[in-house]
Amino acid sequence: MAKLSWSFIALLLFLSLSFTLDVSNAGGEGSLKPEQCKPACDYRCSATSHRKPCLFFCNKCCNKCLCVPSGTYGHKEECPCYDKWKTKEGKPKCP
Template identity: 65%
Template sequence: MAKFVCAFLFMLVTTCVIQNVYAGGEGSLRPEQCAGACDVRCSATQYHKACETYCNYCCAKCLCVPSGTYGHKEECPCYANMKTKRGGPKCP
């Protein structure tokens, strides 16, 4: 009986860990989807290359990019809460 309980708990924990890894933590994006989401996010700025660099960095960490080209950061708290050394927003 103890072996059955241990095996069941092991399977339960393993399933939870796998779901958390594939769910992407906070966001629902997979890492390979970040480039496309950041293209949309940075499409309206004149600083396209810098915007994409920081957006891709933030997306890799949070697996989430807010919708639209500006604002809507409440959709991705991790993305919104990342700060520079000076305390300003890191993610566009």
């Protein structure tokens, strides 16, 4: 009986931690505070070979929109402001 309850507690702990981690990365527009932009952009730009420009534009976009899409690529629909900001040429401004 004790073995069953410890496994059940471990499972609940694992699920609660997983849910907490997933929710912290996701978030809509305005979900970040300005001081949270740097760590969010560090993660967003962690997989690119063009790290310096990625960080510059990501931080610029985050400071305006207070949102950074989850993951290192894509998911821009999570932040409409971030997704819709374009360059003069009509290309996406935010990485």
